[in-house]
Amino acid sequence: MTKRVTIVDVAARAGVAISSVSSALNDRPGVSAGTRIRIIAAADELGFVPSIRARSLSSKRAFAVGLVVQRDPDVLESDPFFASFIGGVESVLGSRGYALVLQMGAGREETLERYRRLAADRRVDGVFLSEIEIDDDRIPLLEQIQLPVVGINAERDDFPFVCVRQDHVAGIERLMRYLVDLGHTRIAHVSGPSRFIHARQREAAWREALVRLQIEPGRVVEGDFTYEGGHRAADELLVGGDLPTAVMCANDLTAVGFMARAIDLGFSVPGDVSVMGYDGIQLGEYVRPTLTTLKTSPRLIGAEAARLLLDQIDGDPVADIDIPPVQLIVRDSTGPSARR
Amino acid sequence: MTKRVTIVDVAARAGVAISSVSSALNDRPGVSAGTRIRIIAAADELGFVPSIRARSLSSKRAFAVGLVVQRDPDVLESDPFFASFIGGVESVLGSRGYALVLQMGAGREETLERYRRLAADRRVDGVFLSEIEIDDDRIPLLEQIQLPVVGINAERDDFPFVCVRQDHVAGIERLMRYLVDLGHTRIAHVSGPSRFIHARQREAAWREALVRLQIEPGRVVEGDFTYEGGHRAADELLVGGDLPTAVMCANDLTAVGFMARAIDLGFSVPGDVSVMGYDGIQLGEYVRPTLTTLKTSPRLIGAEAARLLLDQIDGDPVADIDIPPVQLIVRDSTGPSARR
DNA sequence: CTCATTGTCGAAAACGTTTCGGCACGCAGA
DNA sequence: TCTGCGTGCCGAAACGTTTTCGACAATGAG
Numbered sequence: 001m002t003k004r005v006t007i008v009d010v011a012a013r014a015g016v017a018i019s020s021v022s023s024a025l026n027d028r029p030g031v032s033a034g035t036r037i038r039i040i041a042a043a044d045e046l047g048f049v050p051s052i053r054a055r056s057l058s059s060k061r062a063f064a065v066g067l068v069v070q071r072d073p074d075v076l077e078s079d080p081f082f083a084s085f086i087g088g089v090e091s092v093l094g095s096r097g098y099a100l101v102l103q104m105g106a107g108r109e110e111t112l113e114r115y116r117r118l119a120a121d122r123r124v125d126g127v128f129l130s131e132i133e134i135d136d137d138r139i140p141l142l143e144q145i146q147l148p149v150v151g152i153n154a155e156r157d158d159f160p161f162v163c164v165r166q167d168h169v170a171g172i173e174r175l176m177r178y179l180v181d182l183g184h185t186r187i188a189h190v191s192g193p194s195r196f197i198h199a200r201q202r203e204a205a206w207r208e209a210l211v212r213l214q215i216e217p218g219r220v221v222e223g224d225f226t227y228e229g230g231h232r233a234a235d236e237l238l239v240g241g242d243l244p245t246a247v248m249c250a251n252d253l254t255a256v257g258f259m260a261r262a263i264d265l266g267f268s269v270p271g272d273v274s275v276m277g278y279d280g281i282q283l284g285e286y287v288r289p290t291l292t293t294l295k296t297s298p299r300l301i302g303a304e305a306a307r308l309l310l311d312q313i314d315g316d317p318v319a320d321i322d323i324p325p326v327q328l329i330v331r332d333s334t335g336p337s338a339r340r
Numbered sequence: 341m342t343k344r345v346t347i348v349d350v351a352a353r354a355g356v357a358i359s360s361v362s363s364a365l366n367d368r369p370g371v372s373a374g375t376r377i378r379i380i381a382a383a384d385e386l387g388f389v390p391s392i393r394a395r396s397l398s399s400k401r402a403f404a405v406g407l408v409v410q411r412d413p414d415v416l417e418s419d420p421f422f423a424s425f426i427g428g429v430e431s432v433l434g435s436r437g438y439a440l441v442l443q444m445g446a447g448r449e450e451t452l453e454r455y456r457r458l459a460a461d462r463r464v465d466g467v468f469l470s471e472i473e474i475d476d477d478r479i480p481l482l483e484q485i486q487l488p489v490v491g492i493n494a495e496r497d498d499f500p501f502v503c504v505r506q507d508h509v510a511g512i513e514r515l516m517r518y519l520v521d522l523g524h525t526r527i528a529h530v531s532g533p534s535r536f537i538h539a540r541q542r543e544a545a546w547r548e549a550l551v552r553l554q555i556e557p558g559r560v561v562e563g564d565f566t567y568e569g570g571h572r573a574a575d576e577l578l579v580g581g582d583l584p585t586a587v588m589c590a591n592d593l594t595a596v597g598f599m600a601r602a603i604d605l606g607f608s609v610p611g612d613v614s615v616m617g618y619d620g621i622q623l624g625e626y627v628r629p630t631l632t633t634l635k636t637s638p639r640l641i642g643a644e645a646a647r648l649l650l651d652q653i654d655g656d657p658v659a660d661i662d663i664p665p666v667q668l669i670v671r672d673s674t675g676p677s678a679r680r
Numbered sequence: 681c682t683c684a685t686t687g688t689c690g691a692a693a694a695c696g697t698t699t700c701g702g703c704a705c706g707c708a709g710a
Numbered sequence: 711t712c713t714g715c716g717t718g719c720c721g722a723a724a725c726g727t728t729t730t731c732g733a734c735a736a737t738g739a740g
Contacts, residue, residue, distance in 0.1 A: 006725095006726055006727085007726065007727065007728095008726080016689075016690085017689060017690040017691075018690090018691095018726090018727085018728095019689075019690065019691080019692095019728080019729075019730090020688085020689060020690075022727070022728060022729080023689090023728095023729095026728085028728095028729095029687095030687080030688065030689080031688070031689080032687080032688065032689090035688080035689085049460045049461065050726080050727070051397075051462065051725085051726050051727065052461045052462065052463055052727095053393065053396040053397040053402070053462065053725080053726075053727085054397055054695090054725070054726030054727035054728085055726080055727055055728080056393040056396070056397075056695095056727090057391075057393040057394055057396075057397045057694095057695050057696070057697085057725085057726080057727070057728095058694075058695055058726075058727040058728045058729080059695090059727075059728055059729090060695075060728095062393070064441070071423065071427060079423075082423070083411065083419075083422070086442065086444055087411060087444050087446075090442075090443060090444045094443070094454070094457075099441045099443070099463055100441065100442050100443070101404070101439045101440065101441055101442075102426065102430075102440050102441075102442040103430060103434075103439070103440070104426060104427050104430045106427075114434075117434075120389045121389065121392045122391065122392065122393065123392055123439055226622070227622070227623060227626045228622075228625075228626050231626060257626060260626070260627070260628065264628065282566070282567070282568075283567060285568075286567045286568050286571060286597060286600070287600070288600065288604060346695095346696055346697085347696065347697065348696080356719075356720085357719065357720045357721070358696090358697085358698095358720090358721095359698080359699075359700090359719080359720065359721080359722090360718085360719060360720075362697070362698060362699085363698095363699095363719095366698085368698095370717080370718065370719075371718070371719075372717085372718060372719090375718080375719085390696080390697070391695085391696050391697065392697095393695080393696075393697085394695065394696030394697035394698090394725090395696080395697055395698080396697090396725095397695085397696080397697070397698095397725050397726070397727085398696075398697040398698045398699080398724080398725055399697075399698055399699090399725090400698095400725075
């Protein structure tokens with residue numbers, strides 16, 4: 001019923017002191033090969049599972065890490081990023097005996113409060129920091145609290161923690177080169193909310209890629225990563241004389257919304273305007289026309305971020321990581337420039 | 341740096357024994373009003389935060405609950421249920437000093453393994469059990485492990501744990517009555533995978549509602565809760581002579597996929613066929629035609645489930661809860677029956 | 681044969697709570 | 711005055727690890 005077999009039982013069975021059991025099971029030096037084997041055998045036979053609670057108390061570790069996601073319910077409703085990200089995180093955490101504590105804050109203040117509580121309670125040994133904004137309050141807060149942090153897509157300069165980044169530059173350059181090869185020269189961008197670092201990164205990558213390809217960057221309309229945002233962006237971009245021949249949206253959902261609205265407005269996709277997304281979510285495969293996009297791997301980002309966080313907690317040296325895009329997926333929403 | 345102020349400090353400051361501090365701060369009897377106030381004051385002044393770790397060890401509680409979601413990555417990719425559900429769970433957990441441990445299992449065996457680990461480690465005081473299937477392995481496993489459980493949309497008979505259920509019957513009856521009032525008599529259903537209890541519940545509710553309204557239930561096609569599943573269902577249902585005049589899909593994503601495909605096939609929605617979903621996700625508002633659906637509240641389900649779980653852990657009496665649907669949302673995808 | 685050295689192991693002290701048994705003390709009833 | 715009994719409080723023992731430090735044996739060098 002209650003947790004029966006403790007380290008004491010193992011020690012008794014192996015005929016050694018509990019300290020030896022501890023050393024043996026944690027791969028610490030100071031115990032001979034012979035006794036080590038004996039101890040491990042005893043532990044196995046008894047089905048010994050060390051008590052995380054006692055371990056936590058004694059070793060001052062929680063064996064858990066935290067993720068706080070700020071969720072203004074509408075925006076993130078069906079954001080596929082976190083599900084995959086968490087999957088990746090979990091795969092690494094599980095194998096190292098760690099667990100993930102997930103918190104959700106509705107507004108800014110609530111989110112900060114969650115971090116504070118997590119730290120005050122010492123419930124986790126480290127946290128992920130994602131969806132980072134310009135002048136993000138959480139950064140000074142986390143600097144003050146002494147807690148290992150791994151950032152996700154943080155800005156490249158001036159970020160005080162280690163970070164995992166999607167390599168937007170490489171990915172978006174591939175998208176742009178593809179468009180330019182098709183003859184496009186007026187290429188617009190529907191960005192994410194500009195307060196988000198990762199939205200700015202994508203926009204900057206778009207701009208730089210075009211400059212590098214010697215194309216004048218087209219208009220930028222700020223979206224919000226939603227389907228509806230794509231609608232609005234189409235309304236804004238597809239009027240007047242200076243129409244873009246291609247549009248790159250900051251994510252797939254926006255691109256799908258953009259296409260739907262463009263078609264409603266009487267444009268042909270890709271005949272009049274090519275549309276591309278960024279993410280590679282399932283949906284892009286089902287809409288008509290199917291969506292050209294760049295597939296990324298939130299799962300990989302999660303796994304690497306978890307590895308970095310755990311290494312950092314263990315005191316191992318860590319360094320930033322760039323995750324390359326997975327694959328350029330060419331489908332039906334893009335085609336040769338109309339050149340009108 | 342390290343957790344400084346402990347119960348000992350508080351006791352010293354208040355001039356009492358640590359046992360009194362513990363009693364006072366936990367609202368336990370055996371301490372007079374006067375000293376209680378003094379102790380609370382001392383704790384406040386010192387900014388005392390009890391160590392969850394010590395508390396866990398001593399009181400044999402983890403102060404955390406677990407959610408294991410099985411994620412065959414494609415299917416759940418953009419399932420909005422969990423995000424909202426977790427939001428609701430969190431809102432209750434937070435205020436009671438509990439945290440949520442989230443685990444993700446890729447396959448069946450991995451999922452079971454997560455539950456086992458969670459239990460063996462005693463990392464949580466209880467778990468949620470959702471997406472329940474017919475003959476679900478997890479049920480016997482959880483019965484064997486002694487751990488409080490709250491089910492989500494479990495079957496009504498023969499489920500060994502307490503449960504929170506969306507009241508599909510009430511909700512779907514509203515949808516059906518609305519269709520029947522519009523003159524529909526051939527009403528089909530695109531279900532979820534039949535291995536899921538909640539998919540069967542929806543189908544059963546659909547069937548019973550129609551019987552009650554004295555309409556012969558139409559065809560049933562098994563979908564999979566995805567957009568693509570809606571596509572396939574349309575391919576299957578919209579051929580031959582005996583066409584349905586209305587289709588109720590088991591969730592919104594399926595309905596949106598169904599509509600898109602129906603329109604591709606040359607049908608008019610709702611002219612030739614009315615389509616309705618179930619969930620009330622954002623997307624239904626953006627597609628054309630906009631989607632008639634029933635709004636549910638995963639958030640509410642999460643909150644109630646968390647309350648039930650915590651009460652159960654505290655040893656308080658608990659009883660099943662039915663959550664009513666939130667609102668029938670009539671939009672453009674449904675209309676009078678074509679009666680052809 | 682002695683002494684320093686190394687490697688192995690054990691006893692005991694943390695870690696910071698909760699909980700349990702008991703000791704004063706004041707008060708009622710005899 | 712004595713007995714009995716709640717009340718409020720205290721000291722100390724859990725809870726199950728990790729970790730430190732010292733004891734002890736075996737080993738090699740002088």
